[in-house]
Amino acid sequence: MHDAVRATVGLFHVSKSYAAGHFALRDVCLEFQRGEFALLSGPSGAGKTTLLKLIFAAERASEGQILVLGRNASRLGAAAIPSLRRRIGVVFQDFKLMPRRTVEENVALALEVVGTPRREVRARVFAILKQLGLQDRRFHHPLSLSGGEQQRVAIARALVNEPEILLADEPTGNLDEELSLEIMDLIAAAAKRGTTVIVATHDSAILERYGGRHVRLEHGRVVSEHSTPAGREGE
Amino acid sequence: MRQLWARLISLTRSALRGLSSSPVASGVAVVTIAISLVLVGAFALLASNMRSLLDDFGDALVVAAYLGENVPASEYPALADLARSVEGVESVQVISPEQALERFRVGVGRGAALLEGLSENPLPASLEITLLPEHQSAAGLGVVVESLEGLPGIDDLGSGQQWVEGYLRALALVRGLGIGLGAILGFAALLIVSNTIRLAMLSRRDELELLALVGASRSFVGAPLLLEGALCGAAGSALALALLFLLFQLVVPGFEFGLELLLGGLSPHFFAPSECLALMAAGVAVGVVGSLFALASERFA
Incomplete structure (x- = not known):
């Protein structure tokens, strides 16, 4: 079977411009396979966040086609977007947690929107929080947690649905080095379970420590791409 | 569920x-x-x-036939019988001037105090005419009123239609x-x-x-x-x-x-x-x- 058909995510000559003549992404061609761990690097404004937004259909490509889990994300209607997003977990630099809801409620959100029975929601939320060492914090509110704990909650929310794709946009941007590695280990572990993981980062320490596929973007273009052997992840 | x-x-x-x-x-x-x-x-x-x-009002649609001042009380029953013979009339009740005043007193409630100043009863005797159910409509009422208008002793008819x-x-x-x-x-x-x-x-x-x-x-x-x-x-x-x-x-x-x-x-x-x-x-x-x-x-x- 052709790679483009097997790929979980495929971008074909994708460009995105927010203003005439100013391209956030230009003629990007990339494919990500099932279970692949990929790091997107590049300076601020290189187009890393835009690329992730195109994959989870928060933005629409100006040119080109984007295939995500067999669906053309660049042509999806508004009503079809939720069903695609339910198969994608997203982690943000600023965590994006609901401050008035408890940790448990924040994580449960991803299951509630798909109508998972309440009992199953509780069981699965407890399981993922336990896996991430947060079971004792489940009735706390996000603002009473440390930055690392908040990001772990965000990861729990992204993973609780067992998504086929996990996107992380600068997930360690607000954390110190030790916590960054802890968070990256959790994200990288998802790839070992078959999830396609794409992480946008400009943290050179992460790029050095983590193997897998490295894609470098500059001025909206892919300037280099290489794979390195598995590094620290999985240790 | x-x-x-x-x-x-x-x-x-x-x-x-x-x-x-x-x-x-x-x-x-x-x-x-x-x-x-x-x-x-x-x-x-x-x-x-x-x-x-x-x-x-509709439940009890009645026609009031006000009798002239010169009609003696002894003629009231005969006039009532005459009214009863009109087509569409179910029953006729004679209301004397005293009964009319009492009804008015009850009807206006606290406003009855206004009646204290009256030296004599200004209300006439009347026949209270109830219509048969099939005549209890504007058209039926009109037919009965027309027939009643020709009867002797009746000064005025009040059907409440205009009201x-x-x-x-x-x-x-x-x-x-x-x-x-x-x-x-x-x-x-x-x-x-x-x-x-x-x-x-x-x-x-x-x-x-x-x-x-x-x-x-x-x-x-x-x-x-x-x-x-x-x-x-x-x-x-x-x-x-x-x-x-x-x-x-x-x-x-x-x-x-x-x-x-x-x-x-x-x-x-x-x-x-x-x-x-x-x-x-x-x-x-x-x-x-x-x-x-x-x-x-x-x-x-």
């Missing part, structure tokens, strides 16, 4: 959380709906009471005012509810965007907001009903004499349970439609 209940509980919790997060805006929406419904409800209440009088027509016009005016005022105030309430929900959406934009990011459908995001509108409407209409009831209890005794003139011997009544439910439904509808306006005008993620 259990799943549905869980979803309903979750929706209600979410809606209540939303309302409590912007209490001032929610309060303004509730009070606006309440004020609108109090004004509309007051007109509806008046119209409902006026309608009852008409119904009551009923005038009263119906007044009732239409009250209803029209109520509907017009209701339309204007209802629209104002709709806009305020819509803006309240829009404010709530803006204040929770991060939360709504996050829901969209995790794959929530538009209906999943919109349902609690619709429920917020419905709850505002329900609270507003409940408040309106409470205020109307309070006003009814406080104001009616003060205007008893005026109301007696308007409603006759009928005592004013408050809304029936079905009418209370209709008012509640109107409030909820205003809230839901206001929310729909807000949802249609706002986009997220």
